[in-house]
Amino acid sequence: MINLVAKSARCARLVTHKPIVARRTLFASQYRFYSEKKDEKKPDSILDEDLLAKAGIDSEPKIESKEEPKRHEPQEDEFGQPRKRRNNVKSSLDKKKDRLAKVFWFSVLGTALAGGIYNSRDWDPEEEKELYNPEENGLNPVNVWTRFKKRMWGVTNVFSEPAFTDLLPPPPPAPYRHPLTLVLELDDLLIHADWDHKKGWKTAKRPGVDYFLGYLSQYYEIVIFSRSSMAFAETAVAKLDPYHAFISYSLFREACRTKDGKVIKDLSLMNRDLGKLIIIDPDESCYSMQPENAIPIDKWDGKKDDKLVRLIPFLEYLATQPIKDVRPVLASFKDKKKIPEEFAEREAKLRQQWEKEQKQINGSTLTSSLLGISQMRPRKMPLDLIREHGQKNYLHMYNYLKENGEKLLQEEQQKTKELLADQKLTLEKIFTEGMPTAEDIAKQQAIQAAQEGQAPAKR
Template structure:
């Protein structure tokens, strides 16, 4: 009986909970559907659907009342929260930009990054290595540089300059061999090649053409009697050597050629430093047209204007009396003489001074003649001799006599060379052939026996 009563009560309770709520049972509730708007900060794709609040609505009614358009792609219509940041990090189809980088590009980027790290590490390590304390042999070169961190950067700078000097300085401390006393030429004449001995020009019709200065052969042959002739050019050897072979043919008046490798490179300029010649600078004369080239030794340089290819030029031959005077007089130091003629046209100025000396000599000889007694002119004529007038007696100076000896020596040498030219050409060809054979033998020995060992090994 009790159990039936409990079951009846449970049925009534369940019926009360399952009964629909209406306006009659609950006057405060109304059957409305709230269509909630999405917030302004969110996109339609991000907002959640709002279900109706009608408790009596069936599942089918809920689905029909909440039907919406499908969400649009965020990449096509970005909201305020996405903005340009999403566009910069994604491509046109919404993928991140990293998705468009190939594996090859990734490897290249990684290699570039590792190379930058390695370069930075090498720079730091190299700086520390250059800044270490000086070795005993380095202290001899830099005695004022001490040790410790206070002079760390001083040591770095000193070692860096020493390293760069290997490329900026000449390859040897002595560019020429030691002079031979028996050679008989105590003076050295250094001549520039470009715009002094030759002139290069280019035209659309002919291309590159090289002209040799008028009188160059006579200039070299005549001064070869007094000077050790050196040609010093800032052109590479591969370009200048063939030109010198054409300019200085048999017998070869140029003793030693020097090229760009023998110059100093200072502030982007090629300097012809005569201190490396292994010659006494008081006996060295340099003919140069480039101010950068003579900057190390301006006192030894005869500064000449560049020759531009004029076929009627005679300045080079006109310079011979001045250079002959230096050698014939045996001056102890050529630098004061060159300094005295600086800023003048040397051939003209030297001829003017020589004429003044000749006039003074004429005057002195004329005064002596009035005091001295000699046979009368009629007696000289009776003996079959032609009397010399005053002008013929006093016209020759010391330089005139030296010039006569030089001319006679030049003619004798030219006659000797002309008569033995074939023999000399034959000897030169034989020497070139022997040199080529020696080079082949040396190369074959290197390939078969290896590099030659140092003496004592």
């Protein structure tokens, strides 16, 4: 009994002498987790096991629970989205979506299989005369694959082949035909488009391009063949030739081939003699099928230069000479990119030879004059006479368009409106038959002119 009293007194003394330990234990008990408080059946005493052990009081050992504490999983994932329920219970809307998705993919698979079977059928000798080959019919896997590949290749060719086999109409008769055809690229040759973050897109016209087109239009049938789409390039072509006086035809990306990711201009589809055709393009891949017809040139970056104008003397000489095929002439130059420089050297030698011949002619003329015989001799070199004649024609055309260009343009627009009104075009007719071509317009104008000529006779 005495020992028990002594132990109680000692315990009370320890509690009174160490209030800080009890206060810490109290604060620690206040910051416990909610989950721990929920599992506890009795609140903890201020006197913990250490204090009771020091006081000599034995406490019952706690039996550690084998059950692991429950972990509270976060209700959101790492992206801040609510986590899905672990159970397999789905709402009626989710079940409907899954059912529709299965129907969709099964329909796609069925359509693909049906299309494959249809494209693998035997050749039809009446509907597929170009592809018909009786040896490729049958259920042999090789023949089935051959038929499928050829039919699918015909579908994909719509996107990689030109829209028409003849890109230009037939040339006019010989008296009204230009001696040569000049094919020009639009981008980075005649114009250059650049983008600025302050002003946006800016399009620059190459120095001398108006003179280049106007001067050579009297010798060449000029065709603009752009690798850009018609929706983007047609406006630029219209601004280069607003009066439709220099550019004969315009072709765009829709008339190009596409092979291995490259845009190719097939000159054999232009309905012109390749011996009378020249192409100037800064992209070598565009004329890769007919490189012998090309005059290569560097891309224009928008800065001032005269490379385009310096080609005029050579092109003028080529068009004014009786040349049957331009390809051997182009092949005679060592470097096609330096044709203006090499042609200037050739012209200088030709001029020296001509002057030498003139001296000999002058000597014979002097002798003939002493004998009383008069001879006519040219005062200028024939090439100089050709250039003077070309300059006069260009100035005459320039002045005429300057004075009457707007009037001619208005008359052309008015005739087009009248023609469209006479034909009574409807939206259905445009979609079914398309817009009238240049030949249709010419025929309609001829019919109208004949009717106007016959009208006074009937009266």
